[in-house]
Amino acid sequence: MGLIFPDDLMAWQRWQRGRHGLRAARDLLRRPSPPGLTLHLPTDDPVVLFALEASTPTAIASVTVPLKHLGGVPAAVVAPFNATALLPGTWRTIPLGVVPELPTELGGIRAVVASGHFLPAGAVAYEWSRRLGARFLVVQHGLMTPFAPPLPHGAHLLAFSERDGDFWRSGRTDVTADAIGSQLLWEAARHVARTAPVDAPPAAAATPVFLGQLHGAELPRRISGGTAVAFCRRFGAEYRPHPAEVDRISRLQHALWRRRGIRFAPAGGMLDRPRPVVSIFSTGVLEAAAGGVPSWVTCLRPPAWVQEFWERYELAVWGGEPTPAPPAARDRACPCGRRAGARRRERRGMNVLCVIPVRGGSKGVPGKNARVVAGKPLVVWTIERALAVPGLDVLVSTDDPTLAEIAREAGADVPFLRPAELAQDTTPTEPVVRHAIDFRTAEGRRPDAVMLLQATSPVRLPGTLERAVAQFAAGGVDALVGVVPQTPFFWRLGGEPDGGARAAYDVAARPRRQELGAADYHYFENGSLYITRTEIYEQQNNRIGGRVGLFVLDEREGVDIDTLVDLRVAEQVLAELNEGVEQ
Known part of the structure; x- marks a missing residue:
């Protein structure tokens, strides 16, 4: 199995709009203006450009963590908002508008780093990279489903594992890939090594937390929401909304669930207050396993792609032993990179x-x-x-x-x-x-x-x-x-x-x-x-x-x-x- 849309970005975008019918109808009536972009420049001429798409902790970390390891190489950041308060160091900003021309300040860019070219900042950064002849690097941020957007032509993918790289490329020969591991999983493994007290009670005995995914287009809400409600009611779990569940429909859904007695988990990191973690296909399940927290997956009437996803990442279904912890980041943190690779070598x-x-x-x-x-x-x-x-x-x-x-x-x-x-x-x-x-x-x-x-x-x-x-x-x-x-x-x-x-x-x-x-x-x-x-x-x-x-x-x-x-x-x-x- 690979991507549903391996090389057609427009088809993927049409699919995305079709999965959010009410949002598409609202946008058609209101015709909202696309967000203007802001360029963040260092004191020296930049050599690397990062595309930042959101202000979520994961998105910010995707820029701030690599910046620490550039060894003083100057880098610029383009984002659909002013991110100076979220980025380390001192920045000079330039408002660019919706369809910006290539700024002269970026003439020395040799590499562009993004999550892809399917969102505004990444799309503009990709066009700039082609005009500059710069290498366009796509960084994998989460586990791969068949509904991931296609990679840009000529891109080089930095994947969690070889298997994820092959999955995202889906047979394409115009893109290349390297398996570098996952910063998220590596940090989770380090967290448990640093903080786990010797006499800590087992997290498996605590109230489970169900990680919400109402925001995703991969599953209809009757499955994502139905699974969450059924699990929380049956096992007394608390629901933790995804940070992107801020649209009106999700907020109305949350209010209805609260009136029906569904409890919501307080904000905070999964690893700081470890409790059993359950979801359908959230990357958080594997992050919890990496951090030593018992985690499982579950789904009402799971589609075939969900079952393949569970198998590919070795995610344990609720009711049995928890999901095994992935290898350390130095071993290319995703389990499909080392353990599945070892199985393939064994079978060879x-x-x-x-x-x-x-x-x-x-x-x-x-x-x-x-x-x-x-x-x-x-x-x-x-x-x-x-x-x-x-x-x-x-x-x-x-x-x-x-x-x-x-x-x-x-x-x-x-x-x-x-x-x-x-x-x-x-x-x-x-x-x-x-x-x-x-x-x-x-x-x-x-x-x-x-x-x-x-x-x-x-x-x-x-x-x-x-x-x-x-x-x-x-x-x-x-x-x-x-x-x-x-x-x-x-x-x-x-x-x-x-x-x-x-x-x-x-x-x-x-x-x-x-x-x-x-x-x-x-x-x-x-x-x-x-x-x-x-x-x-x-x-x-x-x-x-x-x-x-x-x-x-x-x-x-x-x-x-x-x-x-x-x-x-x-x-x-x-x-x-x-x-x-x-x-």
């Missing part, structure tokens, strides 16, 4: 072949593997998810030239057309996988393990396959089976001595669903996913053998297409997941 030592078997013939739904479902040929949904896993060798085994061409266009390797004797209605899957193993072995690329994916189970959430590979690599099992959890309320016909049906649970003590533990569930093998050591196929001719582990899939991933009804269900689920990414 295991050669995993992904086999996706598809036939041209199909009895239940004729031609289903090539059939367009939710905008793509059915097999493409599985290919794309497999190709998103780093280092996975994705091979499609088919007897059909049309399917072979579709798979190649989607990026999969189709090195052969499957022999007719392995493409019959009665052909088991195992000989097909053995054929692919033998082909790779003959090339000198014998796999250590095989991931078997059925194209007829097209619903897979972002990150599912990568998690499965990680679980297989770390779990010490010979075979990993993808399963969907089912409640134990099953019956068997003719199980009783009198010929009556028998329940699979104690009908005299029927449990409520919320009382069920992991051991109470049954797990349905839907055929979507298997990972098996190659030796099991070679010795037992079976995808399951030796020590078996279960990989629990999301309920939505349990769709298996055998009928036209299944196909319609799959199409609806895939369309809803896509809609969740687009929201």
Whole structure:
């Protein structure tokens, strides 16, 4: 997964306006004037220019902290307000207006530092950098969602991690990136090292704080606000508004919540008075973890991109162990920079072949593997998810030239057309996988393990396959089976001595669903996913053998297409997941 708008700033801005309909309508009626800019100059001719967009503590720190480390190199600051009271040192200011020309005082600028070119100061600074031939540096300030604005053409990104850099670039070759870590997380780690008293009571025992995100365009308020209210009511948490929740709608929402008994947390740093921290996708969750404060994420009906976000940053869902602290800043503070990188290096030592078997013939739904479902040929949904896993060798085994061409266009390797004797209605899957193993072995690329994916189970959430590979690599099992959890309320016909049906649970003590533990569930093998050591196929001719582990899939991933009804269900689920990414 990457950005929704990887290189089109105007499309991103239209999306932003569309997400704030009332604000856009108000602005259309009032036609507010854009803010004028102010240039802040040092006593000497500046060499570096910073674009400051807001007066929030995080925004100010994004300028003041780097200024301390410039070693006396003179720097200027452009902002949509007079920031002299917020910046260290002595400054001379020049009002610039809304669309300013390049000031002569900036003729010696060699580098421009900004959060991007999507806000007024950054947009002007970017245009100046192009006229001056100066390098434009974009600094990552928070965790990356698919709705981040695109990077400017020719920019150089200073990212928390290599993975964040790749995510923000989204395949673009006109921008470059370096992973430098996060000042925010580094400061949080230093804070706990400096201030944690030896006899401090555990923060986990205190009242939780829910970090608000009503200001964000990424989620509709029915999800961001609904999650906040539901969590605060159920667990007695206090709500802490985001500093940007100052618009009229947010203030009205706050007033309504207060009347309904929602308590609001007092102002102050999370790390100064540590209490459990919960949010949907706030950077504050990882900041709290870095500072030794228990933190979690939660969301009512989380869209697919939120679940991928949690997985990418290793954020723990409420109810289990808290989010692990990220590494220290010297190790490039974001967890996806070191721990995820270590996992990828660990997995690079295991050669995993992904086999996706598809036939041209199909009895239940004729031609289903090539059939367009939710905008793509059915097999493409599985290919794309497999190709998103780093280092996975994705091979499609088919007897059909049309399917072979579709798979190649989607990026999969189709090195052969499957022999007719392995493409019959009665052909088991195992000989097909053995054929692919033998082909790779003959090339000198014998796999250590095989991931078997059925194209007829097209619903897979972002990150599912990568998690499965990680679980297989770390779990010490010979075979990993993808399963969907089912409640134990099953019956068997003719199980009783009198010929009556028998329940699979104690009908005299029927449990409520919320009382069920992991051991109470049954797990349905839907055929979507298997990972098996190659030796099991070679010795037992079976995808399951030796020590078996279960990989629990999301309920939505349990769709298996055998009928036209299944196909319609799959199409609806895939369309809803896509809609969740687009929201």
